[in-house]
Structure formats: structure tokens, C-alpha cells
Amino acid sequence: MPDLVHNLAAVQQRIALAAQLASREPRSVTLLAVSKTFPAEDVRAAHAAGQHAFGENYVQEAVTKIEALADLRASLEWHFIGPLQSNKTRPVAENFDWVHSVDRLKIAQRLAEQRPAHLPPLNVCLQVNVSGEASKAGVTPAEAAEVAHAIAALPQLRLRGLMSIPEPAETIEAQRAPHRQLRELFEQLRAGGLELDTLSMGMSADLEAAVLEGATIVRVGTAIFGARDYSH
Ligand SMILES: *Cc1c(COP(=O)(O)O)cnc(C)c1O
Numbered sequence: 001m002p003d004l005v006h007n008l009a010a011v012q013q014r015i016a017l018a019a020q021l022a023s024r025e026p027r028s029v030t031l032l033a034v035s036k037t038f039p040a041e042d043v044r045a046a047h048a049a050g051q052h053a054f055g056e057n058y059v060q061e062a063v064t065k066i067e068a069l070a071d072l073r074a075s076l077e078w079h080f081i082g083p084l085q086s087n088k089t090r091p092v093a094e095n096f097d098w099v100h101s102v103d104r105l106k107i108a109q110r111l112a113e114q115r116p117a118h119l120p121p122l123n124v125c126l127q128v129n130v131s132g133e134a135s136k137a138g139v140t141p142a143e144a145a146e147v148a149h150a151i152a153a154l155p156q157l158r159l160r161g162l163m164s165i166p167e168p169a170e171t172i173e174a175q176r177a178p179h180r181q182l183r184e185l186f187e188q189l190r191a192g193g194l195e196l197d198t199l200s201m202g203m204s205a206d207l208e209a210a211v212l213e214g215a216t217i218v219r220v221g222t223a224i225f226g227a228r229d230y231s232h
Contacts, residue, residue, distance in 0.1 A: 004042060005049045007224045008033070011207075015218065018211035029211055032079055032200075034221030036061065037228045040068040046224070047072055055100075055219050057082025063091050081163075081200075081219060083137055090114045098123040100163040100200045100219075103137045108151040115156035125163040125200050126151060128185060130178045138164065141185050148189055161198030161216070162186050168205060175209035183214045 008031075016026040034055040035043050043054055043065065052075060056062035059080075066078055079098040084107055092099060093114035102108050102124045115122045126148050129138030139147050144162070152159040162185060166178035179201050190196055202210020204223035211218065221228065 003226070004045050004224065007226075008046060008049050008051055011220055011223050014207060014223075015211060018208040021208075022212045022214075024211070029215060030217045032081075032217050032219045033224050034081065034203075034219050035065070035225060036082070036221065037230065038225045040065045042225055043069060043076075044072070047076065053077040053079060053217075055079045055081045055221075059084075059088045059091050063095055066095050079219075086110055093122060094119075096122065098125075098160075100125040100217075101127050101137065102151065103127040103139060105147055105150050108154055108157060112154040112156045117156075121156050121158040123158050123160045123198075124151065125161050125198055126159065127163045127165075128182060130164050130166060130181045130185075141181070144185055145189060145192060148194055149192075152194055159194065159196065161196040161200065162189075163200035165203075166201075166206075172209050172212075175206040176213055179206075179210050179213035179215065186214075 011031060015029050015031060019026040019029055030053060032053045032055045033046055033051050036057040069076060078096045079100060080092050080096045081100045084092060084101055086106060089107060089110040093111045094116055099122060111122055127138040128144055129140060148159060162182055164182045169175045182201055183199060186196060186199055198216050199214055200217040202215045202218040204220050207218040207220060
């Protein structure tokens with residue numbers, strides 16, 4: 001899979017250039033490789049090339065992949081980033097290290113109850129629906145503070161920050177606007193006493209805009225693994 005190795009290096013280079021423009025350390029941005037729809041062997045190849053954090057959207061597909069890669073578990077970090085229904089929280093609480101897509105308190109409460117006591121706290125981000133988002137999931141900016149404080153009080157979870165999936169936009173300025181909104185909300189919540197360190201924003205098409213606005217995790221699928229095929 002020479003493409004994969006080349007693509008990973010190219011994405012790291014994009015992150016480094018954007019970080020440099022923003023006077024940030026490239027290492028302050030974590031690359032989350034979004035491996036949904038791609039086989040466990042692609043994850044294994046990316047891991048061999050030095051990639052450790054992987055994002056998945058579909059619970060059953062992800063759990064199968066995590067089990068197939070059990071031999072690498074100690075050096076892999078699994079992030080759940082997809083829509084999460086309340087009847088699917090248990091396998092997520094049991095198998096993942098992070099959940100970015102917590103979009104209501106009830107989901108967080110279930111994850112907290114179901115996180116096994118022998119595992120470290122589950123890292124979570126609150127998904128926010130900044131204005132005009134393609135994905136309708138997420139709390140509104142106005143609700144965010146109340147929900148975030150409630151999540152931060154739950155056992156077995158560690159609220160790390162905020163996540164969003166903005167509407168695709170063509171120009172870098174249009175891409176930056178919703179990322180800036182999320183960063184401003186993040187700063188307000190921190191000023192309000194929450195110890196947050198994570199802004200999960202930016203994908204293949206807009207990662208530069210996200211890094212310029214302060215992203216600490218960019219979630220990149222297509223630019224690493226290629227176009228997704230949903231036909232099977
Ligand atoms: C699929 C997905 C990504 C990756 O998108 P690409 O455009 O392929 O980089 C990032 N975040 C979420 C929430 C996704 O569902």
C-alpha cells in the first residue's frame with residue numbers, strides 16, 4: 001500500500017504547513033485517520049507507517065476491526081466519531097478510547113454507566129451544531145455550556161472538548177468561519193471553568209482552515225485511504 005504511506009506523509013505535510021502559518025507547533029495537532037469502510041489491513045499498514053489514532057463511524061464495523069487488530073491494541077487509539085444511538089452505547093463504552101460525537105446528555109450518561117471500571121475514563125467531546133451545519137446532530141451553541149457542565153460531572157468520562165462537522169465550503173475564509181465559532185465557544189467554556197484541551201474539527205477538504213482556527217485534532221479519511229465505497 002505505497003499510496004497509503006505517501007498519503008499519510010502528504011497529510012502530515014499539510015498539517016505542518018498550516019501550523020507554521022498559524023505559528024503553532026505541528027505536534028499540537030493530532031491526525032486522526034478515519035478508517036471507516038476500509039479493512040483492518042489498511043489500519044495495520046497505516047500503523048506500520050507510524051499512525052496511531054483511528055476514527056470509526058459504525059459500531060459493528062468498528063468492533064470487528066478492533067478485534068481483528070487486538071494484537072496492536074496497546075499502541076492504537078480508537079475514536080468513535082459517528083452518530084450514536086442510545087441502544088448502541090455499550091460496545092462503544094467497552095471498546096473505544098474516545099467518543100467525539102456526544103450530542104446529548106443522555107448519551108453521555110449511558111456511556112458513563114457502561115464504561116467498564118477497569119478501563120481509564122472514556123475521553124469525550126461534545127458535538128456542537130454551529131450555524132448551518134450539514135449534520136443536524138449536536139447541541140446548539142446556546143445549550144453547550146449547560147450540557148458540558150453536566151457531562152463534566154459524570155464519573156468514568158473525561159470531557160476533553162468540542163467537535164463539529166460544518167457545511168462544506170469552497171473558500172478558505174468560508175471554511176474558517178464555523179471553525180472560528182467553535183473555537184470561540186471553546187474559549188468561553190474554558191473561561192467558565194471547564195478544563196478542556198481538545199477542538200476536533202477539520203476533515204480532508206478543510207483541515208488547513210481548521211488548523212488555522214486552533215484545531216487540536218483533525219479527522220481525515222479520504223485524503224489518507226482514498227474515496228469510500230458504500231456499496232457493500
Ligand atoms: C467520514 C468522517 C470524516 C472524514 O471525512 P473525509 O472527508 O473523508 O476526510 C471526518 N469526520 C467525521 C465525523 C466523519 O464522519
